[in-house]
Amino acid sequence: MPNRESIAAPQGLAALEARLRQDIEWLALPGKAWTPQTERDGVAVLDVAIIGGGQAGMAASVALSHLGIPNVIYDQSSKDFEGPWATTARMETLRSPKTLTGPALGFPALTFRAWFEAQFGEQAWDELDKIPRMQWMDYLRWFRRVMHLDIRNEHRVLAVLPRADGVVELKLASPQGESSVLARRVVLATGRDGLGGAYLPPLVDKLPRARWAHSSDVLDYATLKGKRVGVVGGGSSAMDSAATALEEGAARVDLLIRRKELPRVNKGKGSGNPGLVNGHLHLPDEWKWRIRHYVNAQQVPPPSGSTRRVSRFANARFLLGTAIKDVAVQPDGSLRLDTNRGPLELDFLFFSTGFRIDWSARPEFAAIGQHILTWSERYTPPDGDEDAELADSPYLGPVFQFQEKTPGALPGLDRVHCFCYPATASHGTVSGDIPAISDGAYRLAQGIASLLYGEDVEYHYRNIEAYEEPELVGDEWTPSEWELPG
Template sequence: MMIAPIDAPRITLDDLKQEALADLTALGYPSAAWLSDLPRPDAAEIADAIIVGGGQSGVTIAAALKWDGLRHIRVLDSGAPGAEGPWLTFARMEELRTPKTQVGNEFNVINLSVRRWFETRYGQQAWADLSRIPRTDWKAYLDWYADVFEIAITNHCEVLDVAPEGDLIAVTTRLGGRIEKSLARTVVLATGYDGAGAWRVPALVSEALAPEKFDHTNGPVDFDALKGLRVGVLGHGASAFDNAIKALEAGAASVDLCFRRARLPRTNPHRAVETPGMMTHYPDLSETTRWDIARFFRSADQPPPVRSFETAMRLENFKLRPATPWLEVSQQADAIRVTTPEGILEFDHLLLATGMDVDLAVRPELKTIHDKVALWGERYTPKDGSADARLARFPYLDGFYGFIPKDPDETWVSRVFAFNSSSFVSHGPHSTSISGHKYAVPRLVRGVLRRLLLDREAVILPELEAYVSPDLPIPDDFETVVAEANRQSARSPETNKPTMRSGA
């Protein structure tokens, strides 16, 4: 969807940036720094927080932490500049599925909002006519947002490990071919939908085919190479439909979209939990309620976006195949043969929209910590009939997205926060998504600040006793000044004579 920018805008995006900064200043941004330097020779190099991930969550969290007085924040991202998050990589939908009015990373500052950004670029009528925010515009807005808050992102930075180093956290990275280690007081993992594991390729595919014969839809796909090929898609969600559309637009001979269900889901249950009460206080719900909600979302799932569904159904050579699970896959001389309950299907290439496996051990940044964090399967015993092995592998997070150590002596674990898909059971099905930021980011920030405060509890009283910031302009010879003032008062008794009221 192409929208033409305004030819002669009343204000530019740079003007809007200045207006947003003026609003922030009027609201007290940023708060005064309140963390004292650590008593170490390398204190200046120690970050208050390192945020792993420079996408929508990473930049919003960085902005909120800056607002609350943290000055030493680093944001690391493995992508190239401008390619943070999925928006210009494997996200292939035309528009967001989040309603345009449920975006909440602007902290109630109107000139910081995506609406004001969009109206500045395209006009008020364009926003009024808009049903959903275009994907590429959302990314452009996030880049502008990061610029407003002067958030510097270290790109091409692969995080290899997060581990303890004394009272701090060491983050090991590969940057420009060099292995480096950075120290931080806290770490936030804003690593997105696959932050709790890795994209899943079913074994019946990976064990039967050469890697060049299939792609996961949440990774790089060479769509040009699909021209003239018969493509099979497994899955029924947004990613399945978006990749099917891209394949046909690139010239694929045909696309068959197969899924196990007899019908596509029609209702999106995510909309039902996007209420202030649920999104703000979800972790206060009982373990049983949160577990059962997670099980419900696993079974109910959600439909593909309406626009993606309608676009795919209008395309020639697209075929929707419900009730078509893949039972067996094999490579034949001239085709990939897929066995289904209805018979054999033949393809030249497969696209797998099969989601994510929950497995903390496969995440490189969790190499040290993955077996030290409490899991739901270890903390909660499901009632009869509600066991779920996949949900049991999710980490059991505290009320602020912090990991909880299995061993209470491993206190460093609680200084690492998982603001990603790891929070699915503990904090709800999409608290870290766009519509959840308004409620979830403040909770995460409270957790980081709480941890920083508790870590320095022993120095609070000594710092308070040493605090000097005179409010009164009292000279050092205070007693002399007071004595002289009293003598002057004694010489002038009229000064202290009571005032007679009228009629007394």
């Protein structure tokens, strides 16, 4: 630890932003636009449209801008409420180490640490354990402001329609009404449930909608005061939902966990090195599957702090080794669960059961879902290594692009790029989580730059031919007169 006299005092955000502006200026960023202006039937075409203004969408936008590729972000949320942090997330702190640089894209002055120290000082940083969730949201709001991102809030995508003429049409709904946008490339930066929604077990069909919620649902937890609450699952979202219910005065919270022991080791951390970040994409399919299936099967443990947040309540119960066999609604509206350990009566039930790819849950993708090549159609794992999440994942190209299940069935599908969690099977964890989001954003941006250049190579060649700015004007030298000897 540095001695107290050497610890830097807060310099303020104004000073940090001045430093960031200078860094960006010295690197001559953002890059000069170089793509040709494109129209279809008199309608201007965007180079890139990004769906989703959370940390993945913002990182992708900055990376594209740095390469001189104009882009626009569309997000269905209100301004400053993009992503889950201020809406459905319930954790007190992020689980990622505070030192991870996240979407900073190689700029020290754009990191969370720089933002934090500018306001609170170096000593406060040294004393910080984990990043508070809402402080991370405030950082992302600052990120948007200082990077001058073009985010169109309250724009919900109604349809993604690839076309054979080199563009993708987006149908949008906003407070101003419905509209259409054309883009040469579309990036789906739609988060954890980016290609589907919450996974729910079949027994949910037996329950009244007012008696259950998925942990990702928007819910007023104060309505659970005095009630008996069950939480299905033992991961981080289960702990967050359980703790929030307890803090809001639930009479009792039971965590129903099938495993006899909670997993203790986060195997995903064992893969966190630049080799895999950059190498996963290039591995044979059998190794991609083997690595991701192993991490999935081992499961990620809930954070220690989140678990202790629950266990400090005397009215919380960790019911390990408990599986639900059936559920019934009693005459008074309460729930009676039949478990392998006996009956359990509850007033409300949470499902902290994760997410799944489900095209039927996302009507905006109705035109593309049936055409997308998935891992199940390209790879058959060894017996015992089956994995529904991986099997359903899209089998992506090197620029995160969707590929057609049947070649030629939907021209233009490869103009849609999957920069959200379901890309993990093909690209590794570079498209949503904090640790390698900048690596993924640059991979995406560089790939799109290459594709755009290749499509327009004749245009760029004509520009080379037409370039006439001289570097020599002709008076820089005098020709010498001389003859070869005899």
